[in-house]
Each structure stands twice: as C-alpha cells, then as structure tokens.
Amino acid sequence: xxQRITVMCIVVFSLLACVTPQGCFAxxxxxxxxxxxxxxxxxxxxxxxxYNTVAASYPGxxxxxxxxxEITIMSISAKTDxxxxxxxxxxxxxxxxxxxxxxxxxxIAAGYAWAGKYQQGADLYQQIIQDYPASGTxxxxxxxxxxxxxxxxxxxGDYTTAKTEVQQMISSFxxxxxxxxxxxxxxxxxxxxxxxxxxxxxxQQVIQLDPQGPEVGRAAFxxxxxxxxxxxxxxxxxxxxxxxxxxxxxxxxxxxxxxxLYHLAxxxxxxxxxxxxxxxxxxxxxxxxxxxxxxxxxxxxxRTAVLSLIQGGDxxxxxxxxxxFKANFSSNPAFTKAxxxxxxxxxxxxxFSDPNAPxxxxxxxxxxxxxxWEAIIGQLPQSEAxxxxxxxxxxxxxxxxxxxYNEAIVYSQHVIDNWPDYQYVWHAQFLIGNCYESLRNxxxxxxxxxxxxxxxAYTAVVEKYPDCPLAASARLILEQM
Numbered sequence: 001x002x003q004r005i006t007v008m009c010i011v012v013f014s015l016l017a018c019v020t021p022q023g024c025f026a027x028x029x030x031x032x033x034x035x036x037x038x039x040x041x042x043x044x045x046x047x048x049x050x051y052n053t054v055a056a057s058y059p060g061x062x063x064x065x066x067x068x069x070e071i072t073i074m075s076i077s078a079k080t081d082x083x084x085x086x087x088x089x090x091x092x093x094x095x096x097x098x099x100x101x102x103x104x105x106x107x108i109a110a111g112y113a114w115a116g117k118y119q120q121g122a123d124l125y126q127q128i129i130q131d132y133p134a135s136g137t138x139x140x141x142x143x144x145x146x147x148x149x150x151x152x153x154x155x156x157g158d159y160t161t162a163k164t165e166v167q168q169m170i171s172s173f174x175x176x177x178x179x180x181x182x183x184x185x186x187x188x189x190x191x192x193x194x195x196x197x198x199x200x201x202x203x204q205q206v207i208q209l210d211p212q213g214p215e216v217g218r219a220a221f222x223x224x225x226x227x228x229x230x231x232x233x234x235x236x237x238x239x240x241x242x243x244x245x246x247x248x249x250x251x252x253x254x255x256x257x258x259x260x261l262y263h264l265a266x267x268x269x270x271x272x273x274x275x276x277x278x279x280x281x282x283x284x285x286x287x288x289x290x291x292x293x294x295x296x297x298x299x300x301x302x303r304t305a306v307l308s309l310i311q312g313g314d315x316x317x318x319x320x321x322x323x324x325f326k327a328n329f330s331s332n333p334a335f336t337k338a339x340x341x342x343x344x345x346x347x348x349x350x351x352f353s354d355p356n357a358p359x360x361x362x363x364x365x366x367x368x369x370x371x372x373w374e375a376i377i378g379q380l381p382q383s384e385a386x387x388x389x390x391x392x393x394x395x396x397x398x399x400x401x402x403x404x405y406n407e408a409i410v411y412s413q414h415v416i417d418n419w420p421d422y423q424y425v426w427h428a429q430f431l432i433g434n435c436y437e438s439l440r441n442x443x444x445x446x447x448x449x450x451x452x453x454x455x456x457a458y459t460a461v462v463e464k465y466p467d468c469p470l471a472a473s474a475r476l477i478l479e480q481m
Contacts, residue, residue, distance in 0.1 A: 028054060028063040035070065040255065042292030044074055065095045069104040073111035081120055088124070102128055102137035109144055113185065118152040143173050147182040154189050159198070166202070180206045180215045187219075191226060196233065200226045221251055225260045232267045237276065258284055258293040265300070274308035299329055303338045310345040315368065326375065336376040340387050343372030347394055350401070363402055370398040389419040393428055405435040405444070426465035430474060433457030455481060
C-alpha cells in the first residue's frame with residue numbers, strides 16, 4: 001500500500017512539473033480527477049494532499065478555486081461551523097473576480113447537505129441567491145435550497161410534508177438540468193434511513209426525467225441495490241442471496257460495488273442473519289483489501305462470525321473466535337461496541353434459554369455475557385454513553401442471576417450515579433434493594449445491616465420513579481417490612 005501511494009505521489013508531482021501552460025492546465029485537470037478518486041475511495045488524507053498541491057501550483061486560478069473548495073467540503077464534518085465559514089470567507093475574498101466562484105459555493109452548500117448540516121447549507125444557498133443574482137448558478141442555488149428543505153423535513157421525520165415538498169420541487173423546476181441530481185440526493189437520504197420504497201420511486205423518476213443524463217448510471221445501480229434491501233427487509237433471504245450474485249455480476253466494474261455490498265452485509269446483520277453478514281463481509285475484505293470498505297470488513301467479518309456461532313449455539317467455537325477477535329482488534333475504536341454486542345448475544349441466549357437445556361447452561365451464558373462486558377468496562381468512551389449505561393446495567397442483571405450480589409449492587413449504583421436519565425435507571429435502583437434482600441436471606445449480611453439499605457433502595461424507587469413498572473412491587477415490599 002505504501003509503495004502504491006508513493007508511486008501515485010510521484011505521478012502527481014510529475015504531472016505538475018510540466019513545460020507549457022497548455023500542458024500544465026491539461027495536467028491540472030488530471031490531477032484534480034485523481035484527487036477526486038482518492039476522495040471517493042475514502043482516502044481523505046491523500047486527496048487533501050493532492051488538492052493542496054494543485055492550489056499551490058496554480059494560485060488564483062480556477063483550478064485552485066476547485067481544489068480549495070473541495071478541501072473545504074472535506075472539512076465540513078471535521079471542523080466547527082465557524083472554521084468552515086472562515087474558509088468560505090477566505091475563498092470569497094481570494095476568488096472574488098472568478099466567474100466560477102458561485103458554482104464553487106454551491107458545491108460547498110451541497111457538501112453541507114451531504115454532511116447533514118441542513119441549516120448551514122440552506123443559509124449558504126440563500127447567500128448565493130442574494131449575492132450573485134445575475135450568475136448562471138442562480139438556478140442551481142434555488143433548486144439546492146428546495147432540495148435541502150426536503151432533506152431537512154425527512155431528517156425530522158415529517159415524511160408527508162417532505163413528499164409534498166418534493167412534488168412541488170419537481171413541478172417548479174421541471175426541465176431544469178439540476179433536477180435529476182437533486183432528486184437523486186433526496187433518494188439517497190431515503191435509502192440511508194431505510195425508506196427503500198420512497199428511494200426507489202425517486203430513482204425511477206431520475207431515469208425518466210433524463211434517460212441519457214449523468215445520474216442514470218448511479219440511479220440504476222442504486223435501484224438494483226434497493227431491490228436486494230427490500231428482499232432482506234421482507235425476510236426473503238433465499239431470493240436476496242440470488243439477487244446479490246446477479247447484482248455483483250452486473251456491476252462488477254462499478255467503483256461503488258464494495259460499499260454497496262458492505263451495506264447489504266449491514267442489512268443482513270440488522271435482520272440477525274449473522275452468518276450471511278459475516279460471509280459477505282469476508283468477501284468484501286478479500287476482494288477489496290486496499291479499499292477503505294474492504295479494510296472495515298476485515299474487522300466486521302470476524303465480529304459477526306462470533307455472533308453467528310453464539311446464535312447457532314456453538315459456544316466453544318464462539319469463545320475461541322472471540323478470543324482471537326480480542327487479540328487482533330482490541331485497539332480498534334469499534335472494539336468496545338463489538339464486545340457489547342457479543343455480550344448482548346450471549347445475554348439473549350441466556351434469557352431465552354431452553355427450559356430443557358442442561359442444568360446450569362443459562363448461568364454459563366450469563367457468565368459469558370458478563371465476561372464479554374467486563375472486558376470493556378472502564379474503557380468505554382464518553383461518546384458511547386448509551387452503550388456504557390447498557391453495559392453496566394446488564395452486567396448488574398447478569399451478576400444478580402449469577403448470585404454475585406455485591407457486584408450487582410456496585411454496577412447498579414454506577415448506573416444511578418452516572419446516567420440518571422437512563423431508560424432502565426429505575427430497574428437499577430430496584431435491583432439494589434433486591435440484591436440486599438438476597439444477601440440478607442442467604443445470611444451473608446445480618447438483617448440489621450441489610451434492612452435499612454433495602455428500605456432506602458425501595459423508597460428511592462417509589463419516590464423517584466413512581467410510574468415505573470416496579471414501583472408497585474417496591475411499595476408492597478416496604479409495606480411488608
């Protein structure tokens with residue numbers, strides 16, 4: 001990989017070391033295309049380096065404007081809004097006399113939309129409409145503003161109004177060269193939130209509006225992917241498997257295929273088809289080892305392989321594979337969430353264990369869940385607050401089933417102290433009282449020590465969470481004490 005990047009950098013700089021201005025300009029186009037390819041493949045660092053090279057080699061030119069605007073677009077998600085706005089202001093100042101400036105600003109506004117920052121994108125579109133009313137980009141800005149409004153409505157869950165907005169946009173901008181791209185963008189948003197029927201309908205309209213247009217190929221590709229997603233969502237797994245093979249053959253040369261296959265594997269996972277998901281992740285990682293998606297799949301296929309083995313009841317093999325996974329990927333940022341999910345799968349198996357299963361199997365499964373969670377407790381980042389709260393709470397519940405009452409109390413109290421708004425905080429509070437009852441009943445601690453703590457725990461349930469499902473039980477226990 002390092003050698004490949006080195007060779008490409010040499011090529012980039014060789015292209016820029018040209019003799020004639022005409023040759024330079026031709027080469028600048030090639031280098032910008034190469035930077036775009038890096039960006040599309042997920043190699044943001046090399047893309048930015050290449051754009052910076054163009055900007056430095058052609059100061060003040062349209063090529064520099066394109067390069068710098070692309071760098072700004074790439075930074076939208078990583079930087080604060082004020083930082084991005086400062087870059088936009090710098091572009092306006094540096095390229096104030098460039099006729100392509102409004103178009104570049106439109107691309108940045110579209111970048112805001114792709115990043116989900118709809119208000120910022122809408123504001124920029126309005127600035128363009130106001131500041132450059134005579135430019136040829138005014139129509140693009142107007143339809144961009146309408147598109148971003150529809151996207152914002154979809155994000156808020158107001159699908160009915162969004163549908164009305166889209167139909168109004170189609171009517172208002174009928175015949176516009178920018179309409180197919182706008183509809184394609186909205187269709188992609190529907191696809192991301194798994195509203196597949198809505199996405200498919202809009203993509204079909206894209207093809208109908210401009211059968212020879214630049215969006216047609218992408219729309220046709222996405223429609224085929226959506227056909228598979230609809231089958232998976234409906235549970236038609238045999239048909240989906242056959243459709244995936246057809247999809248792969250039809251679009252084998254398409255650069256978007258690795259990402260599409262990865263998303264299909266994710267849908268398998270959502271449907272708890274872990275074996276199918278793992279197999280597809282493995283194929284992506286094997287066939288596209290240098291692709292960003294392929295590298296992500298190298299983590300996901302062993303992860304889902306463990307889930308598949310647990311799901312199938314092969315706990316010995318699952319333990320072996322989980323050990324290998326931990327050894328290979330413990331430094332991966334996604335490791336903690338993966339271990340939570342592995343513990344969760346064991347936990348579900350314990351909760352729904354067969355009553356006729358060998359004695360003690362449920363407890364063994366609770367212990368396996370607890371072992372998975374204890375491997376990450378204390379390592380969970382603040383950004384994963386929900387997963388952290390789940391990990392501590394379900395560890396407490398597992399400890400309770402394993403008669404580890406003191407540990408259950410510690411984990412429950414941690415939930416109460418750190419996540420007072422957690423959805424099961426009331427249960428954690430009740431669990432403390434229940435565990436102290438067990439410690440008293442098993443004579444681990446005397447009643448004189450346990451009873452005040454039991455009373456305190458159940459009183460907190462009644463007073464802090466009077467409408468929770470366990471409040472009535474807490475009241476009854478307090479009355480009987």
